[in-house]
Amino acid sequence: MWYAGVDWADSHHDIVVIDEMGHRLTSFRVMHTPEGLDELTSRLRTICGQEHKAELACIIETNHGLLITSLLEAGFAVYPVNPKTVDRKRSASGAKTDQIDAYVLAKHGRAEFADLRRLEPDSPLIAELKALTRDQDGLIQMQTRLVNQLTACDPRLLSGGVAPL
Numbered sequence: 001m002w003y004a005g006v007d008w009a010d011s012h013h014d015i016v017v018i019d020e021m022g023h024r025l026t027s028f029r030v031m032h033t034p035e036g037l038d039e040l041t042s043r044l045r046t047i048c049g050q051e052h053k054a055e056l057a058c059i060i061e062t063n064h065g066l067l068i069t070s071l072l073e074a075g076f077a078v079y080p081v082n083p084k085t086v087d088r089k090r091s092a093s094g095a096k097t098d099q100i101d102a103y104v105l106a107k108h109g110r111a112e113f114a115d116l117r118r119l120e121p122d123s124p125l126i127a128e129l130k131a132l133t134r135d136q137d138g139l140i141q142m143q144t145r146l147v148n149q150l151t152a153c154d155p156r157l158l159s160g161g162v163a164p165l
Contacts, residue, residue, distance in 0.1 A: 001019075001020050001055050001056075001057065001113075002017055002018070002019055002020075002025065002047060002048055002055060002056045002057070003017065003018050003019075003056075003057050003059060003106045003107075003109040003110045003113075004016070004017045004044060004056060004057065004058045004059065004076075004106060004109075005017075005018075005059050005060075005101070005102040005103055005104065005105030005106030005107070005108075005109065006058055006059065006060040006067070006071075006102060006105065007061070007098045007099075007101040007102040007105065008060055008061055008062050008065075008067060009032070009098065010032065011031065011032050012029055012030065012031050012032055012036070012098075013029065013030050013032060013036070013040065013067060014027070014028075014029050014098035014099050014101070014102040015027065015028055015029070015030070015040065015043075015044075015102055016099065016102040016103040016105075016106045017044070017047055017056075017106065018103075018106045018107065018110060020110070022107065022110060024103070025047060026043070026047065027099060027102065027103070028043060029098070030043075032066070032067065037066065037067065037070040038070075040070070040071075041070060041071065041074040041076070044056060044058075044074075044076060045074070053074070053075045053076055053077075054075075054077055056076055056077065057077050057079055057109050057113065057116075058071050058076050058077065058078045058079065059079050059081060059105040059106060059108060059109035059116070060078060060079070060080055060081070060105065061080070061081060061082070061083040061085075061086065061105070062080060062083075063080035063119055068080075068119065069127075072119065072121040072122075073121070077118055078118070078119040079109060079113075079116040079117065079118055079119065080117075080119055081105065081108060081109075081116065085105075085108055086101050086104050086105060086108075089104050089107070089108060090104055
């Protein structure tokens, strides 16, 4: 069994993989882009092989988003944990880096594996609904930005008081 601690961030993700004995096998960083997520799944497949993906547990502090979707679609077992877990297990020095957090997540997965709950992939209908909801949220944010930009240019444009040039 292998344990991959995945420290999630908006722009990148740090990963540390340890084995049953707790030995660090690898650590790396990928960007939060389609190419970065492809690199992540490819590097994890290199560690465990295509036929042993179920023996690699990905321990992560979130249970949703594109990172989770990528890991689940690639066939990896994902185990979300409470973010406070890393805070409590970090050394007394309190030093915080993404690599340290990824390592702590991997160690936590190894030590507490029996108590972790495996995340199951969404059904195709739920996955489509989530994608549509993400798209709608993005469009609403874009609309809000555009309305704010128009208002900043001339508030009368929105009230109908002045015709645009």
